[in-house]
Amino acid sequence: MIYIKNDDNRPQFNLALEQYVFDSLDQFDEIFLLWINEPSIIVGKNQNTIQEINLDYIKENNINVVRRLSGGGAVYHDYGNLNYTIISKSKETSAFNFEAFSQPVIEVLAKLGVKAEFSGRNDITIDGKKFCGNAQYMKKGKVLHHGAMLFDTNLEVLGKALKVSKDKIESKGVKSVRSRVTNIKDHLKEDITVEDFKQLLLEHMFKGNKEIEEYKLTEEDYANINKLMEERYATWEWNFGSSPDFNIEKSRRFPSGKVETKIDVHEGIIKGIKIYGDFFGGGEISDVENKFIGIKYREDEISKVLDNIDIGYYFSGISKYDIMSCII
Template sequence: MGKKVVFIESNSNDPRFNLALEQYVFDEMPNDREYFWLWQNHNTIVVGKHQNTAQEINQTYVREHGITVVRRLSGGGAVYHDMGNVNFTFIADTGDMETLNLHAFCTPVVNTLEQIGVKAEVSGRNDITIDGKKFSGNSQYIKHGRIMHHGTLMFDSDLSVVSKALQVSSDKYESKGFKSVKSRVTNIKPYAPADMDMETFKNILKQYMVQGEDVEIHHLSEEELKRIQQIQEERYNTWEWNYGASPEFSVQKKRRIEGCGQIEISMNVEHGCITAYRSFGDYFGNGDTEELQETLKGCSLQPEALAERLKDFDLESCYSHLDKDAFICLLTE
């Protein structure tokens, strides 16, 4: 980093606010400064800019466990955050970096960990590992000569949830979306001094990650908070961004429904809307699925939009014993 570094104090654990904050700092704060801060989210999956959200997550698990799902500006794969995970963000000039220089921003992490006796290394395309196991995923976003580099640090996350929440479904998807790269994962805590907790770990990061830089602390003003909340509402709170902005995809799902039979559906989705729907199988029902195809065409895959579209449709006549909520889950999970 070259310019004066601003450390942003922010205590929100709302992932949608936190991603709006990144966008705000990147787009709207003065670029005669560079920025660094730490942030944590309550249980969340953050998907990469070019991913098909539905394909990357275990939607049933996510719904049942109240996990927030949000899309970020940078590319790469899907990661899980809980309060045992802490994220860091750097915003700086790209300078003469011709290619994405991952090491420039991962080395401070490795050096900081060394201070507490943890031997970590930068590995592969975007990971930092201990004993070959990943605890940090990183990605970057570049625009107009500025770079945002952010990464996760699993200090004491629930690793069993990481794999369950990110377990991809057995439905057959086809899309150009970027697929996550599964890794063996670890927490930092088992390698750190025994008495170290998250707060101490965060203070160490704050102290050492920008050591030697000219650092100034910034508290967000009321006005800034309002603007960040506006960005949050316009983008990160919306289904259209978090799910709908996925690349177009097609999916085939096969389910056995008690009292109804085997249903196989095939669906094309563009810009979050159903462009084609068909179903096959040995299900009972004497209604016309062609009418259902027409009804669903153009409808957003958002559960509320589907419920509204199907409000007056006699679904049981097509598929006996399949109620609307279960059908909507079938389409979206």
């Protein structure tokens, strides 16, 4: 495993760094990153950004909004939040294995006397309250796994900045997003900082090694990361995107995540379709959307299209019939 040190706090840079490392540093089998963002909301790849954030509050408080490569739901980051990334070459990329990648965090907390548990599809909890959400991105035999840990995050701001849908809150059996999350620091016997915790996690990841093997980013690396940041992660098109015209809207929440569709149908023909949600999956969801353009808005026609799509790849844990119910 290789460690890449990064002290930049800009979410646009950090997400560009992740993608660059994933796409370009293929000489390493495993890469580990730790990073801290300034106040930001990081939205899942397939989410409708405007529906996930309190836009007025975001603007008033200068909070960044940036879309990541992986699926899942929106999360709030600040200087009390610690993010970790594991990039690994994997022969088995057909299923999203969140629990295995979450073990290092659980083990470090156990050393500190805190019992943490993997819960649901992608959470790590303490006493039933979430402090870490995980997400993954897969491509060409590699997996990018990242987790966002609430160490000493301002939970009041988190509650105001995120606009979590009612159906998600109800599915968790709680009254608000604020009531279902907790900070690691509130459960520790000793008073340590997020930087202390960062060091403990780093040392744990390289346990047994005499020293941490580090890859230092070159000037060329930085130039490429900055270019990617400017062309993707700092753009309105990537982070927000335009919401299409539609005359049919359907939405359902499944155990594996929410799927929402906005469909533009004229004279019985699908002219446009946009699929949103906090589901996990590989590939580009636009590849799925494009297959419906020009198709008759009829159950048999839509079924034929879905038969030619690897549903499990694009929508992990969601069936063809589930997707059908979100379209027609």
